[in-house]
Amino acid sequence: MMNATKQIGTLEDRKxxxxxxxxxxxxxxxxxxxxxxxxxxxxxxxxxxxxxxxGKIQNYLDAISE
Known part of the structure; x- marks a missing residue:
């Protein structure tokens, strides 16, 4: 049986x-x-x-946005 993954903090705080x-x-x-x-x-x-x-996703979005 698998254990549930705990969700800690907000999405912005996560790596x-x-x-x-x-x-x-x-x-x-x-x-x-x-x-x-x-x-x-x-x-x-x-x-x-x-x-x-x-972090990579945020950098990518910053690079493609104007």
């Missing part, structure tokens, strides 16, 4: 988020969130879990 957290952070759907995360090269695989590096 890594799961895909649902990435969707919430970007206010987007799953497909768009994954596209942005992949373009930012922010995907981190830990075992079977996929996490996203929030």
């Amino acid at each position: 890594m988020v799961d895909t649902n957290g990435l969707q919430a952070m970007l206010s987007s759907g799953r497909k768009t969130a994954i596209e942005i995360g992949t373009a930012a090269q922010a995907r981190v695989q830990v075992g079977r879990r996929v996490l996203w590096n929030v």
Whole structure:
């Protein structure tokens, strides 16, 4: 039986988020969130879990916005 992952702090305070957290952070759907995360090269695989590096995503969004 798997243990539930504890959610600590707000999304802005985290270094890594799961895909649902990435969707919430970007206010987007799953497909768009994954596209942005992949373009930012922010995907981190830990075992079977996929996490996203929030710092890389923020830097990527800053770079593509004007």
